[in-house]
Amino acid sequence: MGWIPNWLRRADVRLRPRAGAQVDLQPLSERSGRWLKANLFRFPGAVWSRKRGCVELSEGDVIALHLVVERITEAGLKVRLSGRLRGWDGASPVWSLLVRKR
Numbered sequence: 001m002g003w004i005p006n007w008l009r010r011a012d013v014r015l016r017p018r019a020g021a022q023v024d025l026q027p028l029s030e031r032s033g034r035w036l037k038a039n040l041f042r043f044p045g046a047v048w049s050r051k052r053g054c055v056e057l058s059e060g061d062v063i064a065l066h067l068v069v070e071r072i073t074e075a076g077l078k079v080r081l082s083g084r085l086r087g088w089d090g091a092s093p094v095w096s097l098l099v100r101k102r
Helices: 003-008 030-038 059-063 065-074 083-087
Strands: 013-017 023-027 047-049 054-056 079-081
Touching: 013 065, 013 083, 023 030, 023 065, 059 065, 065 079, 079 083
Parallel strands: 013 079
Antiparallel strands: 013 023, 023 054, 047 054
């Protein structure tokens, strides 16, 4: 019965692609906002954007996005993928999904 409440729980963090190959971590709950601000050091080069209310990941973190997702889920937070990331399996290289073909 332990997995049912976790399955029904809403996402805590949303991974949202921006222009080009940039990704934001947007907190969806108060708990995840506190965790992201306290653990910003785990994402080298990432910046907290007050204007947008999210963490703007660096290019290195975007390349290793599967490790970012792993860190977040190890903290007990649930991740939701949005936009072009919606079809991502969590293990394959994400770069090809983020770069738009013209």
